[in-house]
Amino acid sequence: MSGQASDDNAILRVEQVSKQFVSRSGIGARNAPVIRAVDNVSLHINAGETLAVVGESGSGKSVTGEWVDLARLSERQLRQLRRHFHMIFQDPYSSLDPRMTVFDIIAEPLIYNERVSRAEARRRVIEVLELVGLGERHLNHYPHAFSGGQRQRIGIARSLICKPRLIVCDEAVSALDVSVQAQILNLLKDLQQRFGLAFMFIAHDIAVVEFIAHRIAVMYVGRMVELGETRAIIDRPLHPYTEALLSSVPMTDPTRERSGKRLSGEIASPINPPSGCHFHPRCPYATERCKAEIPQWRELEPGRFVACHFAAELRLAGMIQSHTPHHELHK
Amino acid sequence: MTPSASLKSTEPRLKVEGLKTYFFLDHGILKAVDGVDFHVGEAESVGIIGESGCGKSITAQSMLQLVRGRGQIVAGHAVLRRKQGEMVDILSLDPDSAEMRSVRGDDASIIFQEPMTSFSPVHTIGFQIGEMLRLHTKLSEAQIRERVIAMLGRVGISNPEVRIDEYPHQLSGGMRQRAMIAMALICHPQIVIADEPTTALDVTIQAQILDLMRDLQDELGMSIVYITHNMAVVAENVSRVYVMYLGRVVETTTTERLFKDPKHPYTQKLLRSIPHPGRPVERLEVIEGSVPSAVDPPRRCGFFTRCPSAMAGVCDAAIPALTKVDDEHWARCFLLSDEKEAEDEWSSL
Numbered sequence: 001m002s003g004q005a006s007d008d009n010a011i012l013r014v015e016q017v018s019k020q021f022v023s024r025s026g027i028g029a030r031n032a033p034v035i036r037a038v039d040n041v042s043l044h045i046n047a048g049e050t051l052a053v054v055g056e057s058g059s060g061k062s063v064t065g066e067w068v069d070l071a072r073l074s075e076r077q078l079r080q081l082r083r084h085f086h087m088i089f090q091d092p093y094s095s096l097d098p099r100m101t102v103f104d105i106i107a108e109p110l111i112y113n114e115r116v117s118r119a120e121a122r123r124r125v126i127e128v129l130e131l132v133g134l135g136e137r138h139l140n141h142y143p144h145a146f147s148g149g150q151r152q153r154i155g156i157a158r159s160l161i162c163k164p165r166l167i168v169c170d171e172a173v174s175a176l177d178v179s180v181q182a183q184i185l186n187l188l189k190d191l192q193q194r195f196g197l198a199f200m201f202i203a204h205d206i207a208v209v210e211f212i213a214h215r216i217a218v219m220y221v222g223r224m225v226e227l228g229e230t231r232a233i234i235d236r237p238l239h240p241y242t243e244a245l246l247s248s249v250p251m252t253d254p255t256r257e258r259s260g261k262r263l264s265g266e267i268a269s270p271i272n273p274p275s276g277c278h279f280h281p282r283c284p285y286a287t288e289r290c291k292a293e294i295p296q297w298r299e300l301e302p303g304r305f306v307a308c309h310f311a312a313e314l315r316l317a318g319m320i321q322s323h324t325p326h327h328e329l330h331k
Numbered sequence: 332m333t334p335s336a337s338l339k340s341t342e343p344r345l346k347v348e349g350l351k352t353y354f355f356l357d358h359g360i361l362k363a364v365d366g367v368d369f370h371v372g373e374a375e376s377v378g379i380i381g382e383s384g385c386g387k388s389i390t391a392q393s394m395l396q397l398v399r400g401r402g403q404i405v406a407g408h409a410v411l412r413r414k415q416g417e418m419v420d421i422l423s424l425d426p427d428s429a430e431m432r433s434v435r436g437d438d439a440s441i442i443f444q445e446p447m448t449s450f451s452p453v454h455t456i457g458f459q460i461g462e463m464l465r466l467h468t469k470l471s472e473a474q475i476r477e478r479v480i481a482m483l484g485r486v487g488i489s490n491p492e493v494r495i496d497e498y499p500h501q502l503s504g505g506m507r508q509r510a511m512i513a514m515a516l517i518c519h520p521q522i523v524i525a526d527e528p529t530t531a532l533d534v535t536i537q538a539q540i541l542d543l544m545r546d547l548q549d550e551l552g553m554s555i556v557y558i559t560h561n562m563a564v565v566a567e568n569v570s571r572v573y574v575m576y577l578g579r580v581v582e583t584t585t586t587e588r589l590f591k592d593p594k595h596p597y598t599q600k601l602l603r604s605i606p607h608p609g610r611p612v613e614r615l616e617v618i619e620g621s622v623p624s625a626v627d628p629p630r631r632c633g634f635f636t637r638c639p640s641a642m643a644g645v646c647d648a649a650i651p652a653l654t655k656v657d658d659e660h661w662a663r664c665f666l667l668s669d670e671k672e673a674e675d676e677w678s679s680l
Contacts, residue, residue, distance in 0.1 A: 181605075
């Protein structure tokens with residue numbers, strides 16, 4: 001697509017036209033595996049960048065849902081892909097096999113993907129454990145011996161072991177307590193700066209997304225509705241769904257006026273989505289045209305993509321700024 | 332509305348004192364709730380906030396004597412003013428007595444976090460919501476059906492006359508949570524305990540549900556105790572907050588004061604460790620370590636192991652008492668007062 005395709009830094013590209021994920025590993029794109037993508041989605045992620053994907057459950061934000069279509073690839077394609085992409089899951093309790101030691105959990109992808117000796121595997125496992133704030137002493141422990149935050153660190157170590165360029169974090173911090181969440185978010189930022197990692201950060205917590213993401217993709221019922229730089233999206237959304245999402249975010253400032261704008265109705269079913277623009281039944285600005293015609297995904301401003309017929313005319317509200325200056329809370 | 336506008340010190344609807352709920356495990360005693368006091372006034376909303384393991388959910392369940400298994404309420408009073416005005420200490424009632432059952436549902440009800448597991452899958456939602464009325468009133472089946480349909484409509488479920496005959500699995504998560512609220516409110520309780528009522532929901536649905544609770548509160552005049560880990564939900568919905576850590580309330584004040592001028596090191600660190608929407612920062616402050624185990628905890632300040640201001644020989648020698656900072660602010664920290672928590676027969680366990 002215009003603007004996006006020329007970006008040479010992209011390490012993941014999802015093409016709308018072909019409805020395929022094309023993965024590029026390292027230099028050149030030989031033997032790039034191709035994955036079916038969701039409806040009308042088109043994006044790329046650059047090295048060292050965090051792209052957040054936000055939306056309601058069932059919005060297809062679970063690009064993961066499609067991502068798990070990885071399972072439909074051939075074994076060989078999958079192996080190639082796994083070496084470059086890794087996932088960190090939401091639930092640090094159920095995503096680690098309780099019968100495996102920390103060493104086995106972390107070394108598994110390494111042994112599966114690369115032929116390394118046990119001594120080499122051990123060296124590399126210790127290396128990634130130290131990166132995530134754990135150490136050699138944890139090698140032979142089982143998951144139950146760890147707290148939620150430590151388990152998430154083990155999950156991150158596992159995702160790092162094959163030196164991936166992109167890590168998909170699917171609600172990676174949402175099950176964690178807030179004090180632990182801060183530790184993990186800082187860790188992810190550190191790792192990114194150190195290794196130029198790219199993150200695809202699937203999340204519903206806008207405050208977390210605002211903290212970690214460089215760009216945000218907003219999804220609604222399987223389609224991407226808006227994409228742009230984090231600040232631009234939050235301060236000046238172009239799609240009515242984004243506006244509604246931002247106005248629903250509860251604020252940590254008790255003196256702030258509560259926003260009056262509320263979405264009514266439930267998110268539409270992806271099995272039988274509404275005609276035209278999927279958002280039209282809940283959209284306060286919808287017209288007859290929105291019922292009939294699927295909005296084009298277009299680049300309204302450089303780097304700002306949106307799928308709304310009226311994006312150029314609407315003046316939408318961003319997230320309400322707090323009255324309390326932030327140094328008051330982050331002294 | 333600013334939360335403090337509704338701060339009036341009328342006679343409390345519910346007053347809890349010295350609540351202790353312990354779990355007697357094979358490897359020790361888990362002191363899940365270890366001396367909690369709180370109160371909620373008429374038509375007031377208060378929040379109990381804390382991270383997992385702080386005892387907030389067990390506090391909620393203790394209120395309605397729903398603690399089961401190895402858990403036991405070992406001490407405390409929870410005095411509730413019932414609909415007719417008589418005072419009853421809920422914790423003195425037999426959990427399975429007729430009076431306790433009539434308190435549950437009729438005077439006080441609870442909204443759980445997970446609507447999926449709160450409904451039975453084999454009965455329609457209409458039947459389950461109506462069951463409350465069958466238990467607590469003498470209404471006829473036709474009247475019950477009418478009341479349930481009206482309540483389903485009230486909580487924002489479209490086509491209530493159709494939905495009433497649907498099963499829980501036929502509803503979306505947001506709709507199930509609404510149905511759960513309808514069940515909690517059908518008998519017009521005086522007090523609702525909402526345990527993470529919106530945690531499992533998407534942000535736009537969460538906002539709708541919280542708006543709905545606020546509207547219903549204005550209309551029905553009920554008191555609400557929000558149990559949550561979400562600072563923003565507290566900031567937007569309650570007038571006073573109790574911060575819990577390791578089985579105790581460590582700080583309590585008005586919502587505005589809590590955010591503006593927290594006194595306890597834990598509250599201070601907690602507020603700085605969360606990303607505040609609209610106020611982005613480069614790095615978050617971190618509370619080192621994790622919450623210690625509540626099994627056979629040593630008699631010291633629960634936050635001692637993680638506190639940046641911990642004083643050796645002081646904070647690990649006794650448990651600080653919850654002491655008054657001023658008329659609307661209390662905190663449990665030796666930096667603020669030397670006063671120690673009194674010991675009782677459970678302290679040495």
